[in-house]
Structures are given as structure tokens and as C-alpha cells.
Amino acid sequence: MHTADWKKYFYVFLVTVAIFLTAFFVSDTLGNKKIQDIQTMQNRVSIDILSSETQFALLSESSCETVGDTSLSKDLDSLAAKLSYAEVSLNSNKEDVLWLKKNYSLLEIKDYVLMKKLSERCKVKPVYLLYFYSNANGSCPDCQKQGVVLTELRKKYPGLRVYSFDYDLDLAALKTLVSLYKIQPELPAIVIHQRAEYGWKSVEDMEKIMPELATLTGTTTETTKEK
Secondary structure, rough: OHHHHHHHHHHHHHHHHHHHHHHHHHHHHHHHHHHHHHHHHHHHHHHHHHHHHHHHHHOOOOOOOOOOOOOOHHHHHHHHHHHHHHHHHHHOOHHHHHHHHHHHHHHHHHHHHHHHHHHHHHHHOOOOEEEEEOOOOOOOOOOOHHHHHHHHHHOOOOOOOEEEEEEEOOEEEEEEHHHOOOOOOOOEEEEEEEEEEEEOOOOHHHHHHOOOHHOOOOHHHHHHHHO
């Protein structure tokens, strides 16, 4: 082989390696930054949940008319979006991602319990649903489509709370929730009014199943008062 050709191929090889290493470094750096962003958001949500618990304790001694919107639901939504990115970009089975998903699921369950307490104490009617999905390969072909529908539903009805859970997550509190509502592994599954609905549902289907969504049209409140 001619010396000039050898040098050319060698330089091409070096450039290729440099590009690969740079891409790997950038990807790893961005991935670590995402993990840090998610952890920071979790800390914020944990503080908001503690604040909500304190607010509930105060409400036991005061009028429920003082109840207002909090940033808790918005923070949970933001955390969910970042977790979705982490699942796709960092591998859903990666230890850090699984740890974050477990913490996020616990935060959701905590918020769900607080909402139920609030509805009992202050005579308010929260509009929410529980969504169970699976990321296991081939186990739930309609789960991604259902997630898109629920995202559209949230945009159309900002007051709707959607609690999303990975059915396969090894978490005792989540397993208890699955047991309480007798959720079968026929995913996607949506719990509305303590009743499970199975299979893909369109926006129109969801509106038929949840007529109370109409009370949220044009609102941004987290709960709707009973009339």
C-alpha cells in the first residue's frame, strides 16, 4: 500500500474515533445532567407534598374556602416528562432510572391519597384517573398510543389528574394499589371511579367514560366543587 494512502486511512480512522468518543462523551454528559435534573425536580416535589400535608393539617382548623391551586401537579407532570426521556435515552432498566421511577411512583401515590383526603374533608370532587402501562418489549403494543391519548386529554382538560404507573415495577406500594383495584395484566388499564377499563381508548371514548370531564372545560383548577 502506498505510504500516502496508509496515512490517509490512518487519519480517517483517527477522525472517526474522535467523532465517536465526542458523541459518547456528549451523550453521557447529557444523560447525567438529565438524571441530576430529575433528582432536583423530585426534591422540589417532595417539598410540595410536605407542604400539601401541612396545608391539609391547617385546613382541619380552618375553612376549606382557602384551598387554592398548588404547583404539585405541574411538578409531577414535568418530572414525568423527564422520566419518559430518561427511559428512552438511558434504558428503562438502568438502575438509576428504575430508582427514579420508584420514587416518582411513590410521589404519585402520595398525591393521590392526599387528593382523596382533601375530597373527604373539604367536599370537593377531584377528577382523576389511574393509568397502568408496561414498557416490557411486546407486552403492551397499545400502551404508547394510550399515553398519547391521555396527554391530549390533559391538554384539553387541564384540571384532569392522571396518575401513571409501570405495572411491572417492583414496588410494594404499587403492588398494593394493583391489588386494591384488582388490576389484571391486560394492559393498558385505566381505573376510573374504582372501576378498571382495559384496552386502548380514544379521546372520545374517554369522554364517554368520564362525563365529569365536561366540568373541567375552560378551567385550570385541580379540583371541581360539588354542586
